[in-house]
Amino acid sequence: MTSSRTVSLSGRDAYDAAREFYIWPRVSRADVEAGFPLIFQEGKGVHLRDVDGNEYIDLMSSSTRASALGYADERMVSAISSQLLALHYAGTGSQAAARTVELAQRLAALTPGNLTATVFTGSGSEANEAAIKLAKLYQRERGKPRAYKLISRWQDYHGSLGGAQEASDWLGVRAPSEPGPPGFSRIPAPTCDRCAFGLEFPSCNLRCADFLADHIEHEDPDLISAFLVEPVPQANGVQIPPPGYLRRVLEICRRYEVLFIADEVITGFGRTGKWFGVQHWEIEPDIMTVAKAVTAGYLPLAATIVRDDIRDALQLFPDIHTFGGHPASAVAALTALSIYERDGLVDRANELGVELLSGLQRLSDLPIVVDVRALGLWAAVEFGTGPDRRPLTQEALRAIVLRARSRGVLVSQNARSIELAPPLVITSEELVDGVARFEQAVREVCAEGSY
Numbered sequence: 001m002t003s004s005r006t007v008s009l010s011g012r013d014a015y016d017a018a019r020e021f022y023i024w025p026r027v028s029r030a031d032v033e034a035g036f037p038l039i040f041q042e043g044k045g046v047h048l049r050d051v052d053g054n055e056y057i058d059l060m061s062s063s064t065r066a067s068a069l070g071y072a073d074e075r076m077v078s079a080i081s082s083q084l085l086a087l088h089y090a091g092t093g094s095q096a097a098a099r100t101v102e103l104a105q106r107l108a109a110l111t112p113g114n115l116t117a118t119v120f121t122g123s124g125s126e127a128n129e130a131a132i133k134l135a136k137l138y139q140r141e142r143g144k145p146r147a148y149k150l151i152s153r154w155q156d157y158h159g160s161l162g163g164a165q166e167a168s169d170w171l172g173v174r175a176p177s178e179p180g181p182p183g184f185s186r187i188p189a190p191t192c193d194r195c196a197f198g199l200e201f202p203s204c205n206l207r208c209a210d211f212l213a214d215h216i217e218h219e220d221p222d223l224i225s226a227f228l229v230e231p232v233p234q235a236n237g238v239q240i241p242p243p244g245y246l247r248r249v250l251e252i253c254r255r256y257e258v259l260f261i262a263d264e265v266i267t268g269f270g271r272t273g274k275w276f277g278v279q280h281w282e283i284e285p286d287i288m289t290v291a292k293a294v295t296a297g298y299l300p301l302a303a304t305i306v307r308d309d310i311r312d313a314l315q316l317f318p319d320i321h322t323f324g325g326h327p328a329s330a331v332a333a334l335t336a337l338s339i340y341e342r343d344g345l346v347d348r349a350n351e352l353g354v355e356l357l358s359g360l361q362r363l364s365d366l367p368i369v370v371d372v373r374a375l376g377l378w379a380a381v382e383f384g385t386g387p388d389r390r391p392l393t394q395e396a397l398r399a400i401v402l403r404a405r406s407r408g409v410l411v412s413q414n415a416r417s418i419e420l421a422p423p424l425v426i427t428s429e430e431l432v433d434g435v436a437r438f439e440q441a442v443r444e445v446c447a448e449g450s451y
């Protein structure tokens, strides 16, 4: 990285200002006081520099997994600035920029099945909110006029507003707003290592999937509009569903005329080694939501893409976001999608994912490592201790994250696991270096017994 081009708060001043003027989302006051949050000054490629001048390899794509193209990609910056000069904003509702419409067309070509028409918003939460509203409107027009309920799953996450938040069961976002909007219920997720039904795969015959049918019957099929899922849940780190699970729940949705909404906010655009997570199981959702990597984090944009007959059923979609489909964000997305495609980054995520997984598997000899898993360039190392492998405390996982930082790599703790989601542009050398530093951090903490 070259020296700082921007002049802004640096060092302690930045942290002092944050303490006084900034609310850290989901960071406790105690963690702020302990100096856990980081403030960055600049980035290049997969490298970040904080306001104290410390440099890191970012193995989490800006913690949200959005920065799939790394930092300061000139192609992104120049496309966005050209668009800002050509047409910085075109309004909303009955006005749109041509590039925004072009992005809708591009998403129709890229997404699986009959997903053809897009509503643009600014965040994954809003995209899921739009999906929930679209599902209800569709049901109202096509046969199930009373269908106002939505089913989601334990420990899935869909956002921090309204229905998306109420459908969520992760990160504790729901609690402060409860009681939330009516009509939301959740069923157990396919967490085979801790099966809610006390069964084992495969002899369970996917009881957790069949339970969706029981739950729909219980709630009244006429009242259910949609089932919302993360194809690969983020909770506890990269929870890959058992074979057959998603197909079975899709079949149940079809049987009860319940729309299947795939929340691809994390899994979209190559993270798992396919363009979309559902493609690992050849699933064609009725509605798909995307955000994050759609613009590689260069600007905010989210999209809700629906089957053509859902679009056709709508006389009007009463939903409006001032900055939904902002032209500069649309160009960021069009440029990111071209880069993913031209540079073969989805296939690369697969290839590098193999390296990532095998590098992390070196840790399997440690008594505190319970599981190492990955799908594409998205991995989790799950930790536990004692004969019953009970999860490490959050403090112990925090110690690993902090030690990794001190070795120059950024990773995230995710309940029972440490998660890694490097930018898709990471080179093999950077990945090997980053994983080695992480391995060193884990081995040190394990050797010290500080868990």
Ligand SMILES: Cc1ncc(COP(=O)(O)O)c(C=O)c1O
Residues within 6 Å of the ligand: 064, 122, 123, 124, 125, 126, 128, 157, 158, 159, 160, 230, 234, 263, 264, 265, 266, 291, 292
């Ligand atoms: C799977 C999933 N859905 C929805 C969201 C919400 O997206 P946003 O934070 O952009 O509102 C997130 C955010 O992390 C997510 O991981």
